[in-house]
Amino acid sequence: MKLSLGPLQYFWPKKKVTGFYKRAADWPIDIVYLGEVVCAKRRELKLDDWLQIAEHLNAAGKEVVLSTLILIEADSELSQLQKICDNGRYRVEANDMSAVHLLDGKSRFVAGPHINSYNAGTLNVLHSCGAVRWVMPFELGQSTLQRLITQKPDGLETEVLVYGRLPLSFSARCFTARADNVAKDQCELRCISDENGLPLQTQEGEQLFTVNGVQVQSGVPCNLIGEIDTLMEMGVDVLRLSPETGYMAGLVTLFREVVDQQCSAAEAVALLPKLITEQKWCNGFWHEQPGMNWEHKLVQL
Template identity: 45%
Template sequence: MQLSLGPLLYYWSREDVFAFYQSMARTAVDIVYLGETVCSRRHELRLKDWLDIGYLLRDKGKEVVFSTQVLLESTAEVGQMHKLVANGEFLVEANDMGAVSALASSQPFVAGPHLNLYNADSLNWMLQLGAFRWVMPLEMPSDELVSMLARVAAPLQTEVFAYGRMPLAHSARCFTARHCNRPKDDCGFACLEHPDGQLLTTRESQHFLVLNGTQTQSARIHNLIAEVPELSTLGIEVLRLSPQSRNMEHVIEAFDIARNDVHASDAASELLATAMHDSACNGYWHARPGMDLQTPTP
């Protein structure tokens, strides 16, 4: 079982991004996804910068995959997607059907978690178009995953989102800019002020959602470390860990322990608890509301 580092979902300074991936190069992750998936106005890094980070990680033995933007709204964004697809150096994760169309039958690709692949027919179609790996939709329960994989026509790697705040929705509107009473096109790059997103609470002071520009996330952190033995039994090839601004090395270390020793799950969970900046949830995996935390049955 491999560990992947998902694409950076937040807006950080150029220096912070380079420092983050330099530290990630020394960790146990096997696969690293790079690129801007949320908002094209985030210009701290250009394509050349992402390529330079990719070269650094590849030299350290990591598999590098470039992720395309989820919601394309302009001709410029479509053009940027095509540049990413034609990078000529690294694999690509397609996060919308435009990227799938650009990649189909021309190069192998990863079918991202935002393609709405909820049945075996759609998954087999992606396989025919050239997908060699797919990322399970975040809200799919384990029993539905098992049912789908039983009907896949050919070998296909499965990647499961195993840790991080879940990206629940994308919008043409920027909620961070709106919160600051700014128009989207003159946002002042307010996202830079929130390295892990902007927390929303209910009237009862419970953490509810996180605003991340045009993306809405869960406030609670989806955490499947206790389910690693089950994931291994199901034959899941890749576990995706979503970047956070602090303690990411400890997150990776905890999952590395869990994947290498099923009897060390308690120690791995204790280490991970020290690295989390909010409470955990795993409800979707257990066919329950996503914000629930279900203890696996021994």
């Protein structure tokens, strides 16, 4: 069972990004997904900067995958996409069908969670184009995954997000700019101030979503630490954690210990509040319920 670090969802200053991945080289993680996936206006790091980080991680023994932008509209975004797909060295995670088109029959790739892989027919199409791994879309759950693992083509690995705020939707509109009552083209890249996004609350103060530029995320992180045994039994190949600031090293280590059966899920859950600031999670999608639900039969808080 491999562990991966998904692509960074937030806009961090360059120094913070390079420092984060420098440390990640020492974490017990097998795969690192790199690149800007949310907004094309975030250009603190250019492709060459990402490739430098990739070199460093690769030298540390990590499998590096370059993730592509999710919503691709402008010609400039298409040329950047072309450069990533043509990089010639690292595998690419396709997050839009445009990326699948550019990689089709040319390079082996990962079909990211934003490719709508809801059935075996789609997995067959993607595999025939060169996909060697697929990441389960976030709104799917256990029983669908079970069937898809049984029906999927041989040689296609399965990856599931087990920790992190869920990217729930994308827009051409920037919601971070909107919160300050400015238009997207006057955004001044203000989302760089929100290292874990901006909380969106109901009028009753319930933490419902997280605003992250053009992306809306779940209000609380998805947490499947209590499901790791099941995921392993089902034959999932890779478990993904999504980068957050502050506590990734401890979180990655804890998941590694559970995967390696050095720590039980119950023990891990008892340890979590000491590690991280988040005290609330969701896992509803996994249980085929509203995604925001937290089903805690196994995981007592």
